Amino acid sequence: MTTREDILERLAYADALGHGPQTSALIAEAVSWADALGDEDLRIATRLALTEAYQQGNEAWKALSPFAWNLGRYQRRPEAFDSAQVRTLHWHFKWAVAVAGANPKVSKDKVRQLEASLEEFYRAEGASMHVVHGERASVAGLLGLEEEAAEELAAWRATHRDENADCEGCDPMRQVAFAYRTEAWELAVATAVPVLTGAVSCSVQPQTTQSLALLPLLASGRPRAAWEAHLRSYREIRRSPKALISLAYHLEYLALVGRVDRGLEILRRHLSWLAQAESAYVLLSALRGMSLVLREAERAGRGEEALGVEVPSADLWYPLPGLEASTTISRVYAEMTGWARRLAQQFDVRNGNSTISDHLERSLVRAAFDAAPGAVHGLGVEVDLLEPSEELPEPAQTSLTVDEDGAAPDVASLLGLVTDDNGLVQEHAPRTTSPSQEAAGRRARAGRTATSHQGGDEPFPLVDLVRPRPVRNGEEAVRRYVDHRRTIGSSTMDYWYVVDQVATRDLLPPIGEEIPGLEYHTGLLRAAAMTCRTEMDEAIAERLRIRPLIELAFGPLGAHYVDLLNLDNEITADSIAERSQDPERDRRLQRATSLIGQIEAQVEDLVSTELLDPGGTDSLVLAADALLVGASVLTDLHAKDEALGAIQVVARAADAVPEDRHAERMDDILDMARAEVLAECGDVYDGCLLAEEVMRRHEKVSPVLAARGRRLLGISSMEVGQFDEAIAQFREQANIMLAAGITLYAVASLLSLGSALEASERYLESAEILESALSLAQRSGAESIALYLHRLLAQTGMAMGEEESVAEHSLAAARILQDQGRRALAAEYLSHAAMAASNLKDNVRAADLFRQAADLEDTRTDQGCLDRGRALRRSARALVDDLTLPMARGRLDEAREIMEEARQAFAGVADTEGYSSAWEIGDWHDDMAWILWRTGQNWQAVQHCESAYDGYMDTEDRDSASRALCMLARLHAERGERDEALAACARVRDLLGEPHWDGHDALEFVASIEETLR
Structure with a gap:
């Protein structure tokens, strides 16, 4: 029983x-x-x-039944409730009123009865009417009675707060919500100021107020403050379905500032929350915000695009029939606005007015704001980072206060207004600049940041960027690629675009079904796309497949070209896999110089020919491109002089072919290549100077040169610790790629930008940029790039203390690493995920993840056996680290089994110079002692502490030995064994008696034990 x-x-x-x-x-x-x-x-x-x-x-809504039972009980037997329970009942009552008002199935009369009962209850208890007026103001809004809401807010402001009031961060939201509905934007912002500035906060603030204040900030001419509020608050709410109404405000904001991609991504991520809406009003708000995003997507020409996720079915507040993932955006938009209108009509019927529907219609037709910064390339696509926010007004009044002289505030103050110097009432704290002035100022500042450079204040020339025309199919992609291959320095913007389209859209025909006569061109393009996706092994294999074909066309030159491309991929693959290049450097350098020498000799033969035939010209173009690849390989191998020599031979080849076979001006192409060699081989200053000089040669710089130059300046800035400069350069590189629609190159640029932001400890912005890059990479199926981004995001999550992000991205990285066969690194990321799960109090999941990490260890080696045993011990510890002692005790037997398995894992590992089996078994006993203490088995844990001490001292590890003695002191103290506990404390003091141990954590711990035992 x-x-x-x-x-x-x-x-x-x-x-x-x-x-x-x-x-x-x-x-x-x-x-x-x-x-x-x-x-x-x-x-x-x-x-x-x-x-x-x-x-x-x-x-x-489910709370009404247990609340009503307790309220009835209290009214009949108040003596059955203690003072804390009575106070809790106060809070539950005010929540019940709000729940009723938010659902149109509760009649207006019933809502009014609840309001009257709330007032009666609070008066009977001698409570302030501040809460009563606040609840009436909120409910009046839900009943469509805004004049009544204004009157109740005035009364709310005129009463004192007491212990029943919401906290100082949440209480003002009533007035912010009223100002939001009535479009009193300045009042909304002024009321939110204490939360927006961080003066007050709580478990749900500032994120809840920041969300509600997005539109008021935007409409009052504060777009930078709105963007910052969006970034900061969305990260806090994005994992909680209870925050659906806050999410609605974010979607509304994103739609109205034209951020369709981000709006759709967030909408798709959270669409399932519709079925979890906690009230009809929350559902209505969510439908409104989602409808606005879909409206803007349709206006952007994406109406026929499939939404991509299912619209859930639900019937708690309103019958949502659900829609398939294949449904077009236009249809979802039409359906969703229809649902919103019909749900609003239910409020109207209940309320006897059309206020709710009127507000909905104003929202659905609200025009978008011109609040995005002006992009320097003119295509309106730009990476936004945080910038100093606009000035906020003085805080508005939200409750009765008394001045220092004892006087009550004047009537204007109670109404949330201020008076000017002449005593005339005006809306609270007017802006010092107009919205257009603010937008212009932001554009100017963004332009200055984006065009700053090392060594001067003059901006770089504008980028001569025209978005490449779309690629219709695989045949067009191959033919455009072939056209580009006819020129030296073929890496034009359109070349990048074609490769990116193939990489992200899988356009090419299967092997064996290529266009006749273009077989090796197709293979080279496929390999280039694989390289773009960082699938280096696959790219190498594809080139080897078509090597005989290109050798047949160009002789040894064709084979040399393929071999250099593959050598470049080998080096990149090592870098991605974090393998040292030292063992292979000499071999690769010898191979590269041999290939380049043979190509240079062929170039000399060709340029000395008096009259080149078309085949000779084609060979010179291929040789020049091969040498540019070779210069990149030599740069990676830090062979500066050889790389510069190869570029010089390219110049000779270029001089011998017609200018129409040059992709761009050859002096620009070659000088940028020289700049990259100099900077990456240690001559950073001269390399950066040359890159800047190239970028300033013309009134408008080509996008390829601009992107390469920005990348070089960014990398160089990172190397010397100039992170702000690196951020500016990588940001512009990303802007160029995003504007051109070159997805995977944009991902690489965003990755660099995110890394620079993290190095600058701008973790929030880093996380947002890296998540944007991850979304692009995942949509493109670029798993290797996604892996790197997951790892960076896990690292950023650790810096931000976001355990959910650490767990999510560590686990995703581990799964990809497992698929790639990189078991050791996969085990490391499983351990990261396990630690995050443990910090989230999900001990069972943590134990399972540690177990998975243990199972990946290579037990054919001694180190693998040790690592497996240690991971298993962590699994056992996590298993019993449960929320309550009875739950922990229930898992003790399983933990014992895991610990025995852990001991067997390292039992056969022999002592070496760097390993002591006695120390290892001592560490095992230390973990066993902790497990037994955590499950309340203190008497069993004592001997394990002694065994741990003996094991640690086998290697004179006094630091670890002191930990075992501290646990021993704790065990005796908790058992009431005073003398034994003090004796253990004395052993710690004796162990750490030398002066260099002063301040050690163990000494501080035993001091606290001794204090409690006095």
């Missing part, structure tokens, strides 16, 4: 578990147990807990 202790244990476990449907179900079961026992105290306590769980767990 269930006992009182069982119920209390269930409540304790649920409290530790956190809010959500699972917790609510556990507490609901505890309610039924309390009813079965007939224990009045527990019947009250469990229902208070259940009401709280429903309210906080996104199921607020």
Whole structure:
């Protein structure tokens, strides 16, 4: 039979578990147990807990039943409730009123009755009417009575806050919401100022107010502040379905600033939340925000694009029939706006007015703002980073305060207004600049940042960028590629675009079905696309497949060209896999110089020919491109002089062919190549100077030269620690690629930018940039690039303390690494994910991930056996690190089995100069002692502490030995064994008696133990 202790244990476990449907179900079961026992105290306590769980767990409507039971009980037997329970009842009552108002199925009369009961209850308890007026103001808005809402807000401001009021961060949201609905933008911003500036906060602030303030910030001419509020608050709400209404404000904002891609991405990510809306009003808000994003997508010409995710079916607040993932954006837009309008009409019927529908219609037709910064290339696509925000107004009044002289504030202040010097009332804190002035200022600042450079203040020339024409199919891609291959320095913007299109759209025909006569060209293009996707092994294999064909066309020159391209891919593959290049450097250098020497000799023969035939010209073009590849290989091998020599031979080849066979001006192409050699081979200053000089030669710089120059300046800036300069350069490189629609090159640029932001400790911006890059890479199926981004995002998540991100990206990286056969690194990232799960109090998942990491270790080696044993021990520790002691005890037997498996894993590893088996078994005992202490088995843990001490001291590891003794002191102290505990403390002091141990954590710990035992 269930006992009182069982119920209390269930409540304790649920409290530790956190809010959500699972917790609510556990507490609901505890309610039924309390009813079965007939224990009045527990019947009250469990229902208070259940009401709280429903309210906080996104199921607020379910809270009405347990709340009503407790309210009725309190009215009949107030003595059954202690003071803390009465205060909780105050909070539950005000929430109940809000829940009723937010759902049109609750009649207006019933809502009014609840309001009257709330006032009666608060007056009877002697509470301030601040909460009552605040709730009435919020409910008046839901009833479509904005004049009444304004009157109640004035009364709310005129009353004192008390212990029943929402916190200082949440309470003002009533006035922000009113100002949002009535489009009093300055009042909304002024009311939100304390939260926006960080003066006040709580568990749901500032992110909730930041979300609600997005449109007011934007409409009041503060686009930079709005963008920052969006970035900061979205990261906080993006994992909680309870934040659906906040998400709605973000979608509205993104639509109105023209960020269609980001809006669609977020909409798709969270569309399933519609089925979890906690009220009809939340659902209506979400439908409104999503409709605006879909509207802008349709206006951008994407109406026939498939939405790509299912619209969920739901019927709790309004019947949503659901839509397939293949449904077009235009149809989803039409359906969603229809649902929103019909749901708004339900509010209108209940309310007896059309205010809710009127607000919806104003929102659905609201024009987009011209708030995006002007892109220097003129195509309107630009990476936005955080910039200093616009000035915010003075905070608006939200509750009764008393001046220092004891006088109450004047009437204008109570209304959230201020007076000017002549005593005339005006809207709170007017802007010092107009929206257009603010936008112009932002563009100017963005332009200055983007065009700054090392060594001067003059901006770089504008980029002469015209977006390449679309590639219709694979045949067109091959033919455009062939045209580019006819010129020296073929890496034009259109060349990059064609390769990128093949890499992201899989346009080429299968092997064996190529266009007749273009077989090797198709193979080279396919290999270039694989290289773009960082699939180096596949690219090498493809070139080897078509090597005989190009050798047949060009003789040994064709084979040399393929071999240099593959050598370049080999070096890049080592870099990606983080393999040292030292073992292969000499061989590769010898191979590269041999190939380049043979090509240079052929160039000399060709340029000395008095009259080149077309075949000779084609050979010179191929030889020149091969030498440019060779110069890149030599640069990677730090052979500066040889690389510069190869470029000089390219110049001789270029002089011998007609100018129409040059991709661009050859002096620009070759000088940029020389700049890259200099900078990457250690002559950073001269390399950067030359790159800048190339970029300034013309009134408009070619996009390829601009992108290459920006990349070089960015990398060089990173090497010397000039992170702000690197950020500016990588940002412009990314802007060029995004504007041209070259996806994977843009991903690479964003990756560089994200890395620079992280190095500058601008973690929020780094995470946003890297996540954008990841989204592009995943859509393109570029798994190798996605792997690198997942790893960077896991690292950034650690820096930001975002355990969910660490777990998500570490696990994703581990899965890709496993697929690639990189087991050791996969195990490392599984351990990162396990640690994050442990920090999130998900001990069972953490234990499983540590186990998976252990299973990846190579037990054919001694180190693999040791690493497996250590990972298993971490799994056992995680398993018992549960939310409550009874739960931990229930897993002890399984933990013991894992620990025995861990001991067997390293049992056969012999001692070496750097390894002590005695130390290892001591460390095992240390973990075993912790596991037994965590499960309440203190008496068993004592001997393991002694064994751990002996093992550590085998190698004179006093630091670790002191940890074992500290646990011993803790065990004795918790068992009430004072003398034994003090003796263990004395052993720690003796162990760490030398002066260099002063301040050690173990000494501080035993001091605290000794203090408690006095």
